[in-house]
Amino acid sequence: MPQNIAPETAYTPASAFERLLTIMNTLREQCPWDKKQTMESLRHLTIEETYELSDSILEGDLQEVKKEIGDIMLHLVFYARIASETGEFTIIDVLNGICDKLVHRHPHIYGDVEVADETDVKRNWEQLKLKEGNRSVLEGVPGSLPALVKASRIQEKARGVGFDWEEKSQVWEKVEEEMREFRDEFNVTDDKDIDKEKAEGEFGDLLFSLINYARFVNINPEDALEKTNKKFIKRFQYLESKAGQLGKSLKDMTLAEMDVFWNEAKGL
CATH class of the missing domain: 1.20.890 (cAMP-dependent Protein Kinase, Chain A)
Structure with a gap:
């Protein structure tokens, strides 16, 4: 097999992205490992890379953040290349699709809609999604999300359509109420057996209320x-x-x- 000449380092966003696409295409055509990959075989690796990016962000290691962003970018390009081989879509379709969605979902930037603040932006976003065919504002929350993250996203989306508490003091009262209910189901001074299913439900309610309060005071619970x-x-x-x-x-x-x-x- 003739030796390939690697594309030179690029110095503009467009040429750097083109360089990645060129390398991806070459690897897909010539590398034994890359040729064998499918969307399903890459999926768990993408999840792993996403968690590695999360770790580097929490560690404040910006050099690792840069590296992990690159790894995820490679995976996204890889998925698009695989889809292009069966004529499903191309990387151009992917990029134009997200651009079109961003323009459509930001009428306060690309249209004549006026917003007062971030809350208005989120509310408009959810309303536009419903107009696009979503039956529920909660449809956009992936079922496979970890429970803690899912609870946060559910609450954020409900807030986006106005279903929310008015004051954080109300939310804290709810936390205390759930704490009392859980305590009653699981009395730490009582050695009697408990109804595990009921206690589990009360504990879940307590966690959900704490996550809700965290949202009100701008703490990301995850x-x-x-x-x-x-x-x-x-x-x-x-x-x-x-x-x-x-x-x-x-x-x-x-x-x-x-x-x-x-x-x-x-x-x-």
Whole structure:
């Protein structure tokens, strides 16, 4: 097989995108691995790349963000190339499609609609989607989203058509109400068996209300929980490291001993 000459580094958005398309086409035609891929085989890899982008954003590592954006861009181009081989659509169709949608969904920019703020923009967006054929404002929430993210998106979309609380104090009252109901179903001072299904339902209601309150105070619950996850992992691994330096296993240490190192980790 003759050696291919790689396209030179580009210095404009259009030429850089063209360079990626050229490389993608060459790989699809000549690389054994790329030739075998299908949309289904790429799907789980795309999900993985998306999570890696999410991690790099939370870590504040902009060089990794740049790299992960590139990886996802490659996947998007790959899907379009596969579809073009059966005549379904091309990358040109994809790009024109999103451009047309953005123009249509922003009549306050490309038309004569007036908006007062971000809330008006979101409300118009959802109303336009209904006019385009959506039967429900919640249709756009993917069923496979993680539950925490899905709850946030459901609440945001409901708010977009005016179904929302008026004051955050009302939302907090709802949180306290759900907390009481959950406490009643799962009394921590009572050793009696509980109705697990009912308690699970009350716990779900409590989580949903907390996510709702987070939205009112501009906290992204997914980001908040993931940052806490990372914080816990860092502190726990510090605890493991210190135990190892003492030649001990965590299961052989008392909680009081572990608390010493845990408090040290909190100060790092």
